[in-house]
Amino acid sequence: MTEPDTLLTIAGLSIIVVTVGLLIWGKVSPVVAMTVVPVVGALALGFGLEDIQEFFSSGLDSVMNIVVMFIFAIIFFGILSDAGLFDPVIRRLILMTRGRVILVSIGTVLIAALAHLDGAGATTFLLTIPALLPLYLALNMSRYLLLLLVSLSASIMNMVPWGGPLIRAATVIGEDPGDMYQPLIPLQGAALVMLVALAALLGVREVRRINAAVGTGLAPSGGNVDVRKIADDFTARQAEERKDLEGKINSHRIIYWLTVVVVIAVLATMLAGWLNPALSFVLGVAVLLPLNFNSAKLQIDRMKAHAPNALMMAAVIIAAAVFLGVLNQSGMLESIALSLLQVIPEGVGQYLHVIVGVLGVPLDMLTSTDAYYFSVLPLVEATASQFGVAATSTAYALVIGNVIGTFVSPFAPALWLALGLAEADIGKHIRYSFLIMWGFSIALLLVAILFGIVEV
Template sequence: MLVALGFLMVATFMALIMTKRMTPLLALILVPTIFGLFTGAGFGLGDMIMDAIKDMSGTAALLMFAIMYFGIMIDVGLFDRLVAGIQKLVGNDPAKVVLGTSLLTAVISLDGDGSTTFIVVTAALLPIYQRLGMSPVVLTCVAGLTNGTLNIVPWGGPTARAAAALHVDAADVFVPMLPSLGIALVVIGLFAWQLGVSERRRLQRERPELWGTEMGGGNITSPTGGASPAGASPKGGNLAVLEAVARKGDGTEAATMDGTVLDPNRETLRPKTFYFNLVLTVAIMVLLVVDVLPLSYLFMVGTAIALVVNFPKVSDQVKMIAGHSSEIIAVVSMVLGAAVLTGVLSGTGMVDAMSQWLVAIIPDSLGPFMAVITGLISIPATFLMSNDAFYFGILPVLTEAGAHFGVPAVDMARASITGQPVHMQSPLVPAILLLVSLSRVDLGDHHKKVLWRALVVSLVMLASGVLLGAIHMG
């Protein structure tokens, strides 16, 4: 009975959010509550859920203050010089432009928000792609790959979801995966260079009148705009800004940022505190890696210091906090809502019954490989369903089954996040739809170029995690 109710609850939850009949937050609260009542738990559901909320409080605090911190750093201009430097560095060489796309995406992705990252990247680099006649599909491919891979940072979403669903610490999930993340980024860099060299050769072949005789350096003699690909999305929002910039040809770097989150005229810029903000951010990253303080407390202190130093006036501090409230509420409420699902699954005994059923059907020979199996399952599963459906619905069941074979929950969590490079390309992810829209790229063209590369990156992360000891066998 509990097995049937458990799987039916998970299926109902996934169906409702995948068909958009209900928002994930409401489904997380209402569906488990209804099914929990069918188990006869009654008013006992309250204690189950409150216990789960206590376990998730650290993760909720981490998400809240990490999102706020990186949002403030973008607002005050910490990344502006980097963007301008990358634009200057890449020049007119397509290979360098594509590699710079990966680098810029990687840095901006540290804020954990895909939409913000893609707005910044397209605002900074799409005019260069258009001026050189490069394919914007290359931009979406490299940006999507890089952001999807860095989506595993603890405040990005998947790691926090996995930690919350399995009641483990987000730092314990993420920090041991840093070497695998580094290897994956190297692979993406190789893909970016290959795509850039391919673009360079194509332009030399198709538009020889614009090129000198030298292979390297991209000696463009005059700026031209690139043609829009088939299936272009209608213009709107930041796209109009990008097109206006592209028509300026060799305009200044500052002009390419007008109307975006990196607008050079925004009131929140604090150039006098640039070096302080840089040192503060580097210090936080170092402390994150050495793991001497809880991540949630680390970002609490970092956010407080950043606000006091950059915005001494209380009224300005209030504005900055309020300015990032929408994304904070969206993410933190999701984590707290997940406490209802995980609390019901564990408190009613559903997850135990479901895992015992899985153990019964999984051959003993495959049991010790449950973490690897979970990693492989996460690749197609997170593409076909939302992160909420996978991490809160599927992962707890797989993890409980793995526990019977001696596979720790934290290893299952680490393996489960390796599918994120593929997940980010899913049409279920709003951020990727924003990216292809801003770049005027057909989603099908994007998938043709990115999916197999994303699969390679996911498999590299999983394999390196196993080889480097982050993901253990039972």
């Protein structure tokens, strides 16, 4: 068994702790934290500028599609916002909730589960957050509850055989992902039922928070919620935001429905896998601009209007490429994974897969997905197998324990996309969601043990 490099372990842990601490502290931009800290750490270890350039190139390759997709997705949804495409839909959703926060919470779970059938986190966030965020804001609900529920629902659905976790795990133990997925189907069903129940409970908590805010004067007092007034206020607010575009945008009813057709086409090509999501949004923007704005100057102006949000989060994702590239390519992440296993007592070898599964969400905050599955899983499987634990059982324990925490980890590029769409802060998201996600992960692992999927 490969021995960890103590210096690499200490340096890697230091970089991760300092970076995550800075992100949670919220006093510096994520671009600063994820660029300066790992570069300084690499230089301190003796790596040269050429090495750091190679680290960055490797990290950039892994996120470039997301960067392109994000830029054009923000512009794409910005154009749809300019055109008011979602306004009638959001208005109808507001009316259908009848002002019941709990129904909104439950609906979020179901919508996100359907959106994540393709197994792509970025696609799920692009489909759900722009559509649901206005509803949350209209009802004074927390955008971090939206992020939590969408993240949990997407994580549950990410156990599909075409999702990254199961493919990685199957590759490590030499099994077919389709065969491994069969026992997970009932577990996914149970997990969704658990999440709907959790969403209802969180909805109750959200109602209390909103009422408390009203009591302290932080939110306007409304007594019984007038859903129609909320819907009317939302419509009026949207119209006010687009006041400068009045008379400049093609607002004919036929244009509206043609825009709907373009949206359906873009989403269909993306979900069906006919086109790369980045190319789907590039083509969508290219079609929507002349369809909705009849002059080149106005089309350029609208792109400029949406560019700041797009470029800011693109910069964050590129900074994440520095962070991931340095830690991965320098060997720090692998050394950390090896060191973590060494602190576990030998007497608990037959339960090692369950222990590491329980620690899956915190490990997701310390190691990348690839490091977890390609470094930690082989070592845990090799150890547990000596105590008669099947390789599939070990793989299930680590997948189930880890997958729930995917979208609370700064290592997940898609999370930065979600944060940009929700205009949220990474530190607040971690504080709001981490313990709930970890608790849900442990509960789901216990259910997997009861179902006999994970052996003990």
